[in-house]
Amino acid sequence: MNAKTFSALAEPNRLDIIDLLLEEPLPVGEIASKLKLNQPQTSKHLRVLSEAGLVEVEPIANRRIYKLRLETFKELDKWLDSYRRVWEARMDRLDDYLNVLQEKKH
Numbered sequence: 001m002n003a004k005t006f007s008a009l010a011e012p013n014r015l016d017i018i019d020l021l022l023e024e025p026l027p028v029g030e031i032a033s034k035l036k037l038n039q040p041q042t043s044k045h046l047r048v049l050s051e052a053g054l055v056e057v058e059p060i061a062n063r064r065i066y067k068l069r070l071e072t073f074k075e076l077d078k079w080l081d082s083y084r085r086v087w088e089a090r091m092d093r094l095d096d097y098l099n100v101l102q103e104k105k106h
Contacts, residue, residue, distance in 0.1 A: 005076065008052035013037060014045050018068065021055060025067035
């Protein structure tokens with residue numbers, strides 16, 4: 001994962017765009033309308049997301065349809081998995097410790 005990906009995701013409007021695109025690919029006008037943003041602002045956010053490899057555009061007739069690039073999200077999930085394992089192990093140890101404390105009370 002690179003800093004560009006995280007920087008792109010750090011902006012709340014961009015996260016909202018990602019959430020919308022989870023449901024279905026959309027043209028820029030619909031994204032702007034659903035998020036109550038103006039079209040130039042939405043286009044700028046989409047450009048940042050595209051440069052970070054998070055979305056891709058598919059021109060259909062005179063419309064530009066944006067959709068998520070699943071490969072990037074798979075890479076992000078793989079990267080996060082190592083941290084998930086660390087935190088799961090820590091939570092398991094905490095759970096064991098709390099069980100020991102409960103047993104001492106009884």
